[in-house]
Amino acid sequence: PVAPYSRRKTIRRELAPGVWAFEQLIGIYYVHVPIRMTVLKLQSGGLFVYAPVAPTLECLGLLAPLIEAHGDVRFIVLPSVAVEHKVNAGPFARNFPAAEFYAVDQQYSFPLPLPSAFLGFPAWTRPLPRSSAGLGMWGDELEHEVLTVKPGPGSYFQDVAFVHKPSKTLLICDSLLGVTEEPPPILTAEPEYTRALLFHARDNPLEVVADSPEARRKGWRRIVLLFNFFIPGATQADIGLAPLLALDPKFELGWGGWQPFTWRASEEASFARYSSDGAPTLLPIIQIILNRGVADGSLLAWVAKVQSWEFERVVPAHLDAPISIGPADFGAPFDFAARGGNEVRFCDEDVALLRQAELGPLAFSVGKTSLGPLTGASCNLGRGAPRIISRELNLKWTPK
Template identity: 40%
Template sequence: MQEHDGHVSPTNTSDWTWPFWPIVPIYPYGQRRTLRQEVVPDWIWTFDQCQGILYVIVPIRMTVVRLEAGGLLVYAPIAPTRECMRLLRDLEARYGQVQHIILPTVSGIEHKVFVGPFARQCPEAQVWIAPDQWSFPVNLPLSWLGLPRQRTRALPMSGNTPFAQEFDYAILGPINLGLGPFEEVALFHRRSRTLLVTDCVVSVPEQPPAIIQQDPYPLLFHAKDHGGEIVEDQMRSRLKGWKRIVLFAFYFRPSALEVVGTLQSIQDAFKASDRSRKAYFGWYPFRWQDTWEASFETLRANGQLFVAPILQTLILNRAPVETLNWVERVARWDFQRIIPCHLDAPIQATPEQFRQAFAFLNPYGDLGRLPMDDLDFLQQIERSLSQRGITPPARLNRP
């Protein structure tokens, strides 16, 4: 049995099935569990699933908001498994059907892939999408991507929508990235003073999120110090694995990580105690320096709100003025909490804390709190993409 908001529903693995996982073949593939949490009593709920590569898993989150006139609004849909839809139908039975579905990004395939299937489960809902949608390698019509043609509309820049009396929104972008633009829609629910965002800001929780602890194997996999180690399922092991997952997720190759050579990693794999498919046949090409935990604490900074390193180094620095203008527009709203689509939520945060998260974009301001050593790999990627003409150069020039 599983508990959701105090309501207990039977556990049935067939209810976790996601048959369309080959479209985006990432962990946990065809089995996705859903955890619903009530954030603002009778008004806002989050629905968490998890996703990742090489067991570097993080939550992916959908937020559902009750409308004053009746019905629900869904921000950033997740996989509409039977379990997910049963939890949603429970809310619909109390507050009315889903009226609006919002796709708040143009480049996040992990969000876009679920909108079409989710919309088919909510046939009465209007689908609102961030403008300037694109796909790669071929820019296909939205209907070919599964979005219902008759019910899909781009969010107007003016904010003239049926939910305008309850919500404000601001669109960041489009920011030119070469292959396609970056764009994100921040949505503000006035009644609850809650800001919904996709990727622009995050906060790292100290403990592994509840949805990830539903299946602790990825946490235990990354708690290993070498491929031959067998890690017992204890809370300290889960926490160790979580901290390392966070470093992988944000830096790709943090400074405290040493990648073992291919030949050596294969030789080590033959010595591993667990050579099952689940353990990648014993393959574990990582070594961690003693400084890895200090790197995590610096990144987490006691849960401080920040912009993910990949956005800092590869995306937002392409349009610093436009981004800061958007930040100021969002910061005029009187929010007291933020719900991102990833990692911790809800985050108790003020507009001023939101502004401070983007201080790295001010050429005369704070250079940011993230160590340059940890950012080195991302900056190498940034230089390579710019030199090859794949992405435009950064426009953030410091004196």
Template identity: 40%
Template sequence: MDSLPKPKDWSWPFWPVVPLYPYGRRRTLCREVVEGTIWTFEQVQGILYTVVPIRMTVVKLSAGGLLIYAPVAPTPECIRLVKEIVAKHGEVNYIILPTSSGLEHKVFVGPFARRFPQAQVFVAPHQWSFPINLPLSWLGFPSKGTKIIPENSSQLPFADDFDCAVLDINLGRGSFVEVALFHKRSHTLLLTDTILSVPEDPPAIVQLDPYPLLFHAKDSALESIDNNETNRRKGWQRISLFAIYFRPSELKMLEWGKMVRDAFKAPDRSPKAYFGFFPFEWQQNWKYSFDALRDEGRPFVAPILQTLILPQAPKQVLHWADKVATWDIQRIISCHFDSPIEASPEQFRRAFAFLEKQPSMGGNQSLPEKDLRFIKELEANLVRSGIAKPAKENL
């Protein structure tokens, strides 16, 4: 499904709604994960060149037609690739928004649904958004064709193909919702945010424009970095630490004076390079932090969820995880970082052991406390200000 580069086909004109890099020009890569059955569509997005994949999954239904899980930006290139699958396997019947809050997923659904008006749109319950709580109609969702995913998943019109489990946590000022869909025939679990796996090398979609990788591979503003495999890998691994920890322990922020002096001496002072400003430096042990995070590609729960969100309802989360772990999972497709993740039900369930006082199923594979420090300080500040609630005691 490769196509020649056509920049006009990468256009995403609604990027100002959620102004994330790469803004109005988004490439799409399509990959067949299960032959004739499951395809993933990847784009990138991020802030300050901290770019990670965002992923849509397309599944062929047993009765014909397609289900779309978590749409990405419907650029001309993306829609052309989808229509190649439609031509062989039938129309898009269902479009799923599997989360309740994130505008970075929600903003694509309405425009995507307009390209396939015959499709029914199903959304996670208790929709809201931050920082602006926009009604779905304002985001282009079809008023008549949009339905809430019910608690009783047997009522879903695609229940013959999928098991469904909805995690719906009331956070007081909003909700966190994760809709897990399990494609029974291929033993594939579809998730949005709860499970991640970090690859050692940068994903192919990130390498289409290597500039963000090379930017983060630099050790200082004074360095001119070569575009080679080693530097792209180095940049990706540092991006992963940024994206997951926000401020990893091995990152030192520079003093303002040094940052300005270095900017004047930088070999690249273009707007693309932020006029030479490079506000941080990595300590020597940063690679050990990445290796601990990756842990040979094991699936894990993102620290922001481990610290701020899931501890709000540990019993509810573990009940949901127990239900999902009864399915015969062989692979997980998540919306970010690596995918597919080869994983068993036991490996999925083990990722939530941090919510247990006495972790079962092989123990709790915890992340380094020093790298979690910034997120835990953020949690404490949010609790003190009344924005967040204290975590409930582990079970």
């Protein structure tokens, strides 16, 4: 059920000299966000590919001129164990069998542990060393450092920071991101993708929102909040039959107009707190994972290593790119680890549902942490109204 189904657009953008982003889309229920591959021109010749996306004909066609101009794909790196990244890596690597293909070393499958061949990786897959220090893997052009955290039994989180010295560009997969209210270019590259923005800009189930820059921004703000918080503090979610009974199969924006969320005006304050004008931050679920890497020092050691490099932009695999920051600003989202708490800059009402999940139904899947659950400052987003309702279940509940 993951978009974009059979239609997968790719766009290519040059982010800096010798640095290109290849962007596609991923999402569920029109909560569409970019998924990004970064390609680097190597001074020694050829191309370096980080976090491969789906190797569609369009994607490979956009890569072909770079190969013609700069040489073959020499290196491909899968920097994550997350399924949305590794599902594309094997098929992409098979298009370039002469390239060296590296994957982080804690790949796993659920519910059964499967060998790499069953995960779609080619036979020539190599484990990426945890650090390039002292190995001379990339000459003088690149360095890398792997972050490894075990959040709970049976799973790992891994991310790889690469610094491309010629362009002063840092590559990150999932451990840092940034966002403003302007929709990323991939979300307006196809009428179907733009329709998702207008779908979420509705205030009533069967409202047909006219396309405009403000409507697109409104839809994008809501997508970002749903992507981060699932049921944001500025919404009321009806999990009963009422939204289903209001469906119209002919509704032109899709999904029959299904709208289980009622948005409050406080959504703008919620987004402003999360976005902070594009300042770097973490997905809240990623912070829950990363605080399991504080006790053994692995998280702060990784941050310190990255901050020892020289860079002036960060290219993450999701949301906005590039983010114009250097080493000092890179460390800010991870300050919670140094402080020994689990504070976020977001509204407390937004993280309340995740906090309840971490302490309740998901407690079996994550290890203990001395930092406590996610906490933020109250923004009074709900104005005292219940967050989740159902007439059929006689339910009126707000996570605390």
